[in-house]
Amino acid sequence: MKITCLRESLTSAFALAASIAPTRSPKEILQNVKVTATGSRITLTATDLDVGIRLEVSEGVEVENEGAALLPVQRTMAILRESNDEKLTIESDDSGIRVTGSRSKYRLPGSNPDEFPSVAEFNEDKYHVLSTRLFREMVKRTVFATDAESSRYALGGVLLEMEGSSIIAVGTDGRRLAKMEGTGEPQGGHQTSGASTIVPTRAIQLMERALSDKDDTVDVSARANDLLLRTPRAVIYSRLVEGRYPSWRQVxxxxxxxxxxxxxxxxxxxxxxxxxxxxxxxxxxxxxxxxxxxxxxxxxxxxxxxxxxxxxxxxxxxxxxxxxxxxxxxxxxxxxxxxxxxxxxxxxxxxxxxxxxxxxxxxxxxxxxxxx
Structure with a gap:
């Protein structure tokens, strides 16, 4: 793989992907961001096995040789932030990773990208279309009321109820409860089932961070054990919190x-x-x-x-x-x-x-x- 990228656009995309990669993990391979270069764009993927992201970058990207590579999060992020170069060339081979600018050169160890866990793509035909503004407001107005420290795991996330055009987000820690209602467009008869679509606090915050002001809408698909969110440039996957949400309407x-x-x-x-x-x-x-x-x-x-x-x-x-x-x-x-x-x-x-x-x-x- 050999690519040349505008450093600023790559840095913002890499930082978002890197925020999902765990800083410590018994599986060291997860402490990398996978870069896949095809056509005229690159796809960054990262996961901690509970949350995953696929992020496409085409602005300022030149693909000389297609392929894939694993970039270690900590060192790569430091290079991107500290470098003064407008463009950086990243290439990989059997000997590792080389990052080259007009005034700097780095060599980093590389791992086999084929061993990196796959991150789900958005191939659903059942989902809801929400305005980006509404999704952001729902997260902002409910996530602070969740309780990740509680022994009741269901309180460590935001409940999403989607049925027909009705969208409801709820967050509670047992002492206060926040609820935000809005409307969306169901596709393919999509709806959530019962009180089990609970998105972990960290995951839904990452989803909100991935949204761009340029995006008018986002697609949200709830499945039995996970939830997928799609924007024009990113797909984020999250496992759902196990358990059932409290009967919040009685509150x-x-x-x-x-x-x-x-x-x-x-x-x-x-x-x-x-x-x-x-x-x-x-x-x-x-x-x-x-x-x-x-x-x-x-x-x-x-x-x-x-x-x-x-x-x-x-x-x-x-x-x-x-x-x-x-x-x-x-x-x-x-x-x-x-x-x-x-x-x-x-x-x-x-x-x-x-x-x-x-x-x-x-x-x-x-x-x-x-x-x-």
């Missing part, structure tokens, strides 16, 4: 006496950051008191001090106070624009708060026991 509060208050993200986030100054890892609760046209945020930590911050709101009804983990409220604010409006629904100190936007996003926060 949403069913009540008749709750009050709904219109709010804006920016002012709430600013007040929250001020009130949270006196919180720490052990004492994260902030009292939210709604009443008399004001939201009062109060926090108290023995060794640090106390805070009280007020924010005007459009609510003059009976006073309602509930204690919430400031990090959970902050996470909600971080995934929305500061000028975004939302509705917070509260009922009592012992009932969960429901925060929702008009574009299909809902977020439930379980209350904390009050110290005061």
């Amino acid at each position: 949403f509060p069913q009540r008749e006496k709750a009050v709904q208050i219109d709010m804006t993200v920016g002012p709430l986030f600013a007040a929250l950051r001020q009130a949270a100054i006196v919180t720490d890892h052990e004492s994260r609760g902030i009292d939210f008191t709604f009443g008399d046209g004001t939201l009062k945020l109060e926090a108290s930590t023995a060794e640090i001090g106390e805070s009280q911050v007020e924010l005007p709101i459009a609510y003059d009804g009976e006073t309602i106070t509930l204690t919430m983990d400031n990090r959970y409220v902050a996470d909600f604010c971080k995934v929305l624009d500061s000028e975004s409006s939302f509705v917070i629904e509260v009922e009592s100190s012992s009932s969960p708060a429901l925060l929702s936007t008009d574009d299909g996003y809902s977020y439930v926060i379980m209350p904390m026991a009050r110290d005061r």
